[in-house]
Each structure stands twice: as structure tokens, then as C-alpha cells.
Amino acid sequence: MKTYAIISDIHGNSLALQAVLRDIETRQVDRIINLGDHVFGALEPEATAQIIRQTPMICISGNTDREILESLNKPSEKENMERVKADLSEQTIGWLKNLAPTAVCDDLFFVCHGTPTSDDEYLLEQVKATGVFVYNDEELVAKTAHIPQRVILCAHSHVNRVVQLSNGKVILNPGSVGLPAYLGNGEHRFAMESMTPHAKYALVQVEGNEVNIQQVHCTYDWNKASQAALANGSEKWSQFLLHGRMPKDLRWE
Structure with a gap:
């Protein structure tokens, strides 16, 4: 049997990351996979x-990793971006470039952060004017038809989910290590909420043809x-970290 720890969306939360890594150390994990x-x-x-760099793991790039690199030589209006860039070392920038x-x-x-192509x-998840919904089986089978691997790892929404497809494949989102909720912008205004403030990751145990998945919530x-x-x-990040959901007193605008 092999055991994999799937982590993602740490978002600079070192306290949450350390809690997750401490838990992983107790699980006899063979490999850590980090989704960006x-x-x-x-x-x-x-x-x-x-x-992250000192811990053996497979890492890929996420959208904010890419956005950091794209804004290196120009100011950004994205909240937190200028502070983040000022804090990062040349070694970390080089590491991000190689993901x-x-x-x-x-x-x-x-392994992907959002979808196989984006x-x-x-x-x-599909975001509609009436809320956030999981795509139906037929849509997910079509979206992943070109992927031969049995288990598809994705992240980006920060919401931990396991979806079994009718063709035998499994799509796993381990949730977010470091940011359990956030407000999204797009055609519609929406909230992604995991409903608890815990640091989240997933364990995948593989033995022969059996694949067992456990979602893990770590206190920190x-x-x-x-x-x-x-x-x-x-302030918004502060509230998201504390509640894992949209507080009633937090304005959407």
C-alpha cells in the first residue's frame, strides 16, 4: 500500500502549513503532492x-503563483500583492518560475490547480447567478475524457470534495491548507466557503485497484x-481565516 498526502492553497499561512505537515508526519506518507x-x-x-522548499514534495503552479511572476516588474492593484512581492526572496522567485x-x-x-488547461x-464547480454548483456527471466525464489517469487532483475553489465519476475515475479537491473561504469575482459575485477554519488536506491510500480517500481537518x-x-x-482575510465562511457582518461590496 502507498499513501499520498494531497495539499493545496496554502496562501502563505505558515501556521496552518506546519500543522498539516506535523499531521502528515504521523501518517507514514510516501509522497506529498502540492497543487499550488x-x-x-x-x-x-x-x-x-x-x-515548502525544504520539504520533499511534488509542486505545481497555481493562479496566484503565476500572477506574482506576471506582476514582478509592474505595480499591481491586487490586494496584498505588493507586500507579498516585497517579502519574497530571489530564491523563492526562481523556484516559482520553475513550477x-x-x-x-x-x-x-x-495534477492540476484549476482545470487541466486553466x-x-x-x-x-460552476458559478451561476443563483449560487455555486457542482457539475453533473456527464459534464465532468466530458471535461476529463482526455486524461488517462484514474485520480484527478484539482484545487482553486478551496472547498474539499470527492466526486466519483460513472467511468470509474475520481476527482479530488483536498480543500485549502491556509484559506478556508474567500470572495470570488467574475460574471457573478460569489463566496467559496469550507464552513470551518481548520487547515485541510487529503490522504489517498492505494493498494492494488483500491483507492481510499480521507479528508483531514487539522486544528491550528x-x-x-x-x-x-x-x-x-x-480585514476580509482575517474574517475568512477565523470562520471559514462568510460572516454576516462582512459586506460583499
Whole structure:
């Protein structure tokens, strides 16, 4: 039997990452797979990057990793971006530049951040004016028909989900290590909410043809993380870290 730990969307939350890695150490994990969005956010970009770089794992690029690189030589209006860029070392920038957008692991996993062709689209979720919905089986089978691997790993929505397809494939989103909720912008205004402040990841155990998946929620000092985000000027991030959902008193505008 082989055991894989699937992590994603750390977003510079070193406290949450350390809690997850401590839990992983107790699980006899053979390999860690990291789906991207490593450092961007209201917390500790460089400290988080150093932990990731020092821990053996497969890493791919997420949309915010790409956005950091695209804004290196120009100012950005994205909240937190200028602070993040100022904190990152040359070593971390070089590491981000070398991250691939997708990967294949042990011919079992296809690894992407958003979808196989886009790091800023959702594979599982469809955003409508009336809310966020998971695509039906036929749509997901069609969207992943070209992928031969049995388990498809995706992230980006920060919501942990396991979807079994009618063709035998499985799509797994491990949730977010470091940011359990956020507000999305697009054609519609929407919220992605995991409903708890825990640091989240997934375990995949493979033995022969059997694939078993466990979603793991780790307690850490999210009050400290929330206060740090607030001290860095990010009230919304502070609230998301504390609640894992959209607080009633937080304006959508």
C-alpha cells in the first residue's frame, strides 16, 4: 500500500502549513503532492515558501503563483500583492518560475490547480447567478475524457470534495491548507466557503485497484493567523481565516 498526502492553497499561512505537515508526519506518507497557490496572501509569504522548499514534495503552479511572476516588474492593484512581492526572496522567485502548471504522478494522478488547461477556472464547480454548483456527471466525464489517469487532483475553489465519476475515475479537491473561504469575482459575485477554519488536506491510500480517500481537518491557531492578517491590513482575510465562511457582518461590496 502507498499513501499520498494531497495539499493545496496554502496562501502563505505558515501556521496552518506546519500543522498539516506535523499531521502528515504521523501518517507514514510516501509522497506529498502540492497543487499550488503557495505564498500569496495576507500572512507570511517567504517563511511559508522556505518550509515548502525544504520539504520533499511534488509542486505545481497555481493562479496566484503565476500572477506574482506576471506582476514582478509592474505595480499591481491586487490586494496584498505588493507586500507579498516585497517579502519574497530571489530564491523563492526562481523556484516559482520553475513550477510546471500540471503534473502526472506514478501514472495514477493527474495534477492540476484549476482545470487541466486553466489555473483560474474551476474543474468541479460552476458559478451561476443563483449560487455555486457542482457539475453533473456527464459534464465532468466530458471535461476529463482526455486524461488517462484514474485520480484527478484539482484545487482553486478551496472547498474539499470527492466526486466519483460513472467511468470509474475520481476527482479530488483536498480543500485549502491556509484559506478556508474567500470572495470570488467574475460574471457573478460569489463566496467559496469550507464552513470551518481548520487547515485541510487529503490522504489517498492505494493498494492494488483500491483507492481510499480521507479528508483531514487539522486544528491550528487560526486566531493568531486571523490577527496577523488584520495587522497586515486585510480585514476580509482575517474574517475568512477565523470562520471559514462568510460572516454576516462582512459586506460583499
